[in-house]
Amino acid sequence: MRVLVNISYQGSQFLGFQIQQHGRTIQQQFEKILKRMHKHEVRIHPSSRTDRGVHAIEQYFHFDTDLNIPKQQWQYAMNRALPDDIYVNHVRFVSDDFHCRYDCVGKSYRYKVYQGDHKNPFLCGLQTYIPEKLDIEKMNIAAQYFIGTHDFTGFCSQKTEVESKVRTLYDSHIEKTENGFDYIVTGSGFLYNMVRVLIAFLIEVGKGKRQPEEVPHLLNAKDRKQVPFTAPAEGLYLEKIYLTPNALIQDFGNNIKIHQKKSSQNL
Amino acid sequence: MRVLVNISYQGSQFLGFQIQQHGRTIQQQFEKILKRMHKHEVRIHPSSRTDRGVHAIEQYFHFDTDLNIPKQQWQYAMNRALPDDIYVNHVRFVSDDFHCRYDCVGKSYRYKVYQGDHKNPFLCGLQTYIPEKLDIEKMNIAAQYFIGTHDFTGFCSQKTEVESKVRTLYDSHIEKTENGFDYIVTGSGFLYNMVRVLIAFLIEVGKGKRQPEEVPHLLNAKDRKQVPFTAPAEGLYLEKIYLTPNALIQDFGNNIKIHQKKSSQNL
Numbered sequence: 088m089r090v091l092v093n094i095s096y097q098g099s100q101f102l103g104f105q106i107q108q109h110g111r112t113i114q115q116q117f118e119k120i121l122k123r124m125h126k127h128e129v130r131i132h133p134s135s136r137t138d139r140g141v142h143a144i145e146q147y148f149h150f151d152t153d154l155n156i157p158k159q160q161w162q163y164a165m166n167r168a169l170p171d172d173i174y175v176n177h178v179r180f181v182s183d184d185f186h187c188r189y190d191c192v193g194k195s196y197r198y199k200v201y202q203g204d205h206k207n208p209f210l211c212g213l214q215t216y217i218p219e220k221l222d223i224e225k226m227n228i229a230a231q232y233f234i235g236t237h238d239f240t241g242f243c244s245q246k247t248e249v250e251s252k253v254r255t256l257y258d259s260h261i262e263k264t265e266n267g268f269d270y271i272v273t274g275s276g277f278l279y280n281m282v283r284v285l286i287a288f289l290i291e292v293g294k295g296k297r298q299p300e301e302v303p304h305l306l307n308a309k310d311r312k313q314v315p316f317t318a319p320a321e322g323l324y325l326e327k328i329y330l331t332p333n334a335l336i337q338d339f340g341n342n343i344k345i346h347q348k349k350s351s352q353n354l
Numbered sequence: 355m356r357v358l359v360n361i362s363y364q365g366s367q368f369l370g371f372q373i374q375q376h377g378r379t380i381q382q383q384f385e386k387i388l389k390r391m392h393k394h395e396v397r398i399h400p401s402s403r404t405d406r407g408v409h410a411i412e413q414y415f416h417f418d419t420d421l422n423i424p425k426q427q428w429q430y431a432m433n434r435a436l437p438d439d440i441y442v443n444h445v446r447f448v449s450d451d452f453h454c455r456y457d458c459v460g461k462s463y464r465y466k467v468y469q470g471d472h473k474n475p476f477l478c479g480l481q482t483y484i485p486e487k488l489d490i491e492k493m494n495i496a497a498q499y500f501i502g503t504h505d506f507t508g509f510c511s512q513k514t515e516v517e518s519k520v521r522t523l524y525d526s527h528i529e530k531t532e533n534g535f536d537y538i539v540t541g542s543g544f545l546y547n548m549v550r551v552l553i554a555f556l557i558e559v560g561k562g563k564r565q566p567e568e569v570p571h572l573l574n575a576k577d578r579k580q581v582p583f584t585a586p587a588e589g590l591y592l593e594k595i596y597l598t599p600n601a602l603i604q605d606f607g608n609n610i611k612i613h614q615k616k617s618s619q620n621l
Contacts, residue, residue: 095475095476096475097475097476097478142476166473170478171473171479172475172479173475174472174473174474174475176472205441205443206433206438207362207441208362208363208439208441209362209364209480211364211438211439212438212439216438
């Protein structure tokens, strides 16, 4: 049986999602619990790997089990055993051909920045502090240049090891907040460090050091050296995972059962 | 010259205020910076010692220096060297007979609780989670019984090593918040673990397990065994330090200078 788990976490005290030889990671926390329950190793597969210090408002992973446990019970058992900086929001059973990574068709990130005269120790690890005045309007113009299908070679880590660096962004904009602003970006997928490079560039625009009109040229140039900064991890939140409807097909029962349920609600 | 420093800190990643053989403390962070600046050890003296995991919205300490540095520069130098979970709000020069501990005539604490169906990983370390429904009105009645001068032997850690356990509370009440409530308590001074024992008792009242009317009897009993719980540190904030006007007397210049300034503002 394949189990799909929706989680949130505060990334400050984690080395990231992926398991590492030493240190605290999200994967390690869950696999430790699942091993104890199954008496053998159980691998989990996330929709997205997050880096050290990056948070998730919504993240998914799946795993396979032969334990016969109701879904509410899965949630309860995991939340009981988890530390306070991770929380299981809900659990679903899915069909065996669902895969968190391959059935993920998009993601939204939110990057939180706070401003003002004073650093706030209570936002440490949760938002990035930028004391300088920024031109939010200009940043928004620049942000919109990223929307569409582009080769983002110039806007990701040079360590990115994927064949194609073409990605589609559906949304990219700045929203003012009480104490600063958020950058919200939604896309088909993201390259390594991509959101942190995008927002670092937008902040340079806000400071007047770069111009929105440079974006098309920089996308064409495909040269990371022309976009040298990476914003810190602490402001970055994985906010939403878009899954295919495959995630709705339950392992118990089948398509028809679900559709019947839906149509009976429509009567 | 005596320097008075007003600071805030997020306590989650500290073993408390006081220096320890091993581990991260507030005192250690400041004394490390001051040693580097002075080329010798400099001791700092806080108004209040906070425990592991306890936060401070306002805390004071003082130290003596022979360095001739303007106060703005002190603030700047310390903030530059401090980690992001501590912040220096302001620096003042005070007379040599001012002492952070002996010139502290009161303190306010705030204890933050959040409620609801789900634990929030982003409040981990910052607020205490209580899922049970609580009778806030009853808690407020109980809270008010603590106001006044009482022997708080029954409401502090048995490890408290002070001669008199009589303290005066000027305020003690519950305030509803967006996601739960805060307990605010102001007093002449507090015994070891006192606020955490008080709020733990109030939560028992909220759950209906204790009655507000028990408070006078429990104060008289002076028996900690009858009030056995201690709320976790993570919800506790040192919120305000009340200093004597001695803190206004600057080391440079004198009383008159300050009074002149004040009266000229009144013209």
